[in-house]
Amino acid sequence: MKMYNKFMIGVWLLLIMGLFAFGSGVVEAAGDPNGSDTYSDSIEGLKISINVVWTLIAAFLVFSMQAGFAFLGGFLRQKNMLNYLAHCFIDSTLGACVFYFFGFAVMFGGSQAYSGLDRGWPGIGWDGFMLLGDAYDVQTVMFWLFQMVFATKTVTIIAGAVAERMKFVPYVIYSCLMCGIIYPLYGHWVWGGGWLSTLPIGAGVVDFAGCAVVHTVGGIMALMGAWAVGPRKGKYNPDGSPNAIPGHNMTYVVIGCFILAFGWFGFNAGSTVAGTDLRISIIATNTFLAAAAGAAIMLFFTWKRQGFADISFVCNGALAGLVAITAPCAYVAPWAAVVIGVLAGLIMRGTVSLVEVKFKIDDPLGAVAVHGANGMWGMLAVGLFADGTYGVNGLILGTGDQLLAQFIGTIVAFAYAFAFGGAVFFGLKGTIGLRSSALEEEEGLDIAYHGTSCYPVEEGYFGAVGEHLIDVQAEKEQLSLLEEAISKDRSREKIYSEKLGRWVYGKAKQEKHSSKSKK
Amino acid sequence: MKKIEAIIRPEKFNIVRDALTEMGYPGMTVTEVKGHGSQKGISEVWRGRRYRVDLLSKIKLEIVVKDEDVQKIVDTITTESQTGSIGDGKIFVINVENVYRIRTKEKDATAI
Numbered sequence: 001m002k003m004y005n006k007f008m009i010g011v012w013l014l015l016i017m018g019l020f021a022f023g024s025g026v027v028e029a030a031g032d033p034n035g036s037d038t039y040s041d042s043i044e045g046l047k048i049s050i051n052v053v054w055t056l057i058a059a060f061l062v063f064s065m066q067a068g069f070a071f072l073g074g075f076l077r078q079k080n081m082l083n084y085l086a087h088c089f090i091d092s093t094l095g096a097c098v099f100y101f102f103g104f105a106v107m108f109g110g111s112q113a114y115s116g117l118d119r120g121w122p123g124i125g126w127d128g129f130m131l132l133g134d135a136y137d138v139q140t141v142m143f144w145l146f147q148m149v150f151a152t153k154t155v156t157i158i159a160g161a162v163a164e165r166m167k168f169v170p171y172v173i174y175s176c177l178m179c180g181i182i183y184p185l186y187g188h189w190v191w192g193g194g195w196l197s198t199l200p201i202g203a204g205v206v207d208f209a210g211c212a213v214v215h216t217v218g219g220i221m222a223l224m225g226a227w228a229v230g231p232r233k234g235k236y237n238p239d240g241s242p243n244a245i246p247g248h249n250m251t252y253v254v255i256g257c258f259i260l261a262f263g264w265f266g267f268n269a270g271s272t273v274a275g276t277d278l279r280i281s282i283i284a285t286n287t288f289l290a291a292a293a294g295a296a297i298m299l300f301f302t303w304k305r306q307g308f309a310d311i312s313f314v315c316n317g318a319l320a321g322l323v324a325i326t327a328p329c330a331y332v333a334p335w336a337a338v339v340i341g342v343l344a345g346l347i348m349r350g351t352v353s354l355v356e357v358k359f360k361i362d363d364p365l366g367a368v369a370v371h372g373a374n375g376m377w378g379m380l381a382v383g384l385f386a387d388g389t390y391g392v393n394g395l396i397l398g399t400g401d402q403l404l405a406q407f408i409g410t411i412v413a414f415a416y417a418f419a420f421g422g423a424v425f426f427g428l429k430g431t432i433g434l435r436s437s438a439l440e441e442e443e444g445l446d447i448a449y450h451g452t453s454c455y456p457v458e459e460g461y462f463g464a465v466g467e468h469l470i471d472v473q474a475e476k477e478q479l480s481l482l483e484e485a486i487s488k489d490r491s492r493e494k495i496y497s498e499k500l501g502r503w504v505y506g507k508a509k510q511e512k513h514s515s516k517s518k519k
Numbered sequence: 520m521k522k523i524e525a526i527i528r529p530e531k532f533n534i535v536r537d538a539l540t541e542m543g544y545p546g547m548t549v550t551e552v553k554g555h556g557s558q559k560g561i562s563e564v565w566r567g568r569r570y571r572v573d574l575l576s577k578i579k580l581e582i583v584v585k586d587e588d589v590q591k592i593v594d595t596i597t598t599e600s601q602t603g604s605i606g607d608g609k610i611f612v613i614n615v616e617n618v619y620r621i622r623t624k625e626k627d628a629t630a631i
Contacts (some may be wrong), residue, residue: 439530443530504538
């Protein structure tokens with residue numbers, strides 16, 4: 001009943017928000033819903049058609065990246081796979097709904113990029129709620145679709161960092177907040193005609209496809225989320241040294257990387273929002289080169305350092321290269337893309353160690369290293385390597401203005417995500433709690449939150465009996481007993497065993513001497 | 520010589536193994552098994568329909584020890600793996616006639 005009330009409050013809030021948007025948007029409609037005014041049988045009309053087709057194809061490609069993110073769940077243990085997949089799925093569905101109701105208007109109101117996006121300040125926008133009124137226009141809606149898939153990608157970055165140990169309810173709340181306000185607000189500052197994009201230094205802060213807007217914000221939010229929720233059980237020994245927690249399927253990881261890299265062509269090249277801008281061939285090539293260079297450097301780096309070619313880091317190196325080239329892809333030459341990719345791989349590897357060993361923050365998928373650190377590197381790389389394309393001049397042309405602008409944009413993104421991430425995750429931690437119970441974590445979040453495991457047992461191992469044959473009450477009582485016992489285990493001290501050369505569980509605090517063993 | 524066959528909760532396996540290692544057991548064989556005793560399975564949900572998993576995952580430990588060590592090891596396993604909830608498992612102690620070590624052809628006590 002209590003849950004039902006909370007649900008109803010949510011529904012009312014959505015309705016009120018909707019009415020507000022409806023009242024502000026539907027009054028006069030001057031958009032072009034069927035495209036007849038936008039299209040004409042002329043070169044101009046054809047140009048618009050090509051741009052719309054190109055942007056839509058790019059949006060579809062970016063959407064497929066969600067499958068790539070989902071496949072990266074191979075880095076996790078199989079008992080938590082379904083929970084991670086659920087995170088990915090609600091981000092791209094529930095998150096998209098929130099972006100439709102609210103986020104898009106905050107992000108692009110006042111940008112005047114397309115019809116119906118007129119009202120907004122440099123700090124925040126408020127036009128185009130629910131794509132009503134003027135925003136009910138073929139080009140605005142095309143732009144919405146393209147931006148929606150970006151927003152949902154940003155939200156999913158965090159899923160990898162908090163995987164395997166976070167309750168489901170706070171994740172849903174976080175997902176809505178991220179799509180509704182956190183991502184759109186910073187996005188407005190850079191892409192929506194906000195104050196960062198009009199900064200009078202260099203060409204203002206430029207972020208072609210989202211190094212700061214998507215990756216720095218997502219990566220730093222992931223850092224805060226992983227920090228607030230705490231490390232997985234067994235990740236750290238009492239002396240602070242980290243343990244490896246192997247995942248369950250490297251096939252998924254490799255496939256996931258391929259799908260992400262494929263989708264990234266849309267992510268970067270599609271960000272021209274114009275198929276008539278032939279720079280797209282350079283952008284796509286730069287994107288691929290950075291990924292290839294990032295993977296190649298990690299191949300040799302791990303080979304030298306660890307004695308074998310570590311494919312998990314090679315995959316992460318490719319992703320690091322892709323993240324780092326996201327902002328500079330349109331402004332640099334292919335040789336610079338290779339340099340950016342090589343450094344991205346090394347930065348990723350360094351940050352993994354930094355986060356894991358120094359900060360003692362458990363980040364199962366390396367979201368902070370791949371997205372956070374390389375988002376920032378990519379932003380700065382624009383200021384270093386930009387070759388004058390689109391009027392952006394980097395340090396290689398002898399001017400440091402752009403580097404300064406990029407630096408400001410990066411610092412603002414970092415501070416912004418740090419503040420919002422801290423507020424959201426530590427706020428949720430203090431109110432409804434972030435962390436799963438000890439038993440849920442031990443047995444896996446799949447069964448606890450979703451009722452079934454990701455890989456259900458084979459036929460014959462279960463009996464398909466009706467509901468009435470299961471005593472749910474008795475089952476709950478037994479579960480709470482187990483819950484208590486397992487949470488006691490968590491409070492056990494760990495002691496260092498000379499015999500084993502590793503940390504082991506000490507004795508339970510109160511010795512429960514049972515009756516004689518059951519013979 | 521006795522063989523101790525303990526069927527315990529997977530959640531408790533690490534703790535039991537650590538405790539046994541600390542007290543110095545001779546060696547162990549571990550199998551992932553499925554089964555049920557008094558615990559009649561748990562219910563899961565598949566596409567809205569509740570079903571019951573009758574046979575649950577357990578860990579089976581097999582340890583062969585000298586007669587005088589049996590009680591010590593049984594006590595450790597019981598203490599460490601007990602939760603008080605149905606499904607904690609069972610311990611069987613079985614007589615072992617002979618033990619041979621394949622590598623050296625040693626027999627019985629020295630072969631454990």
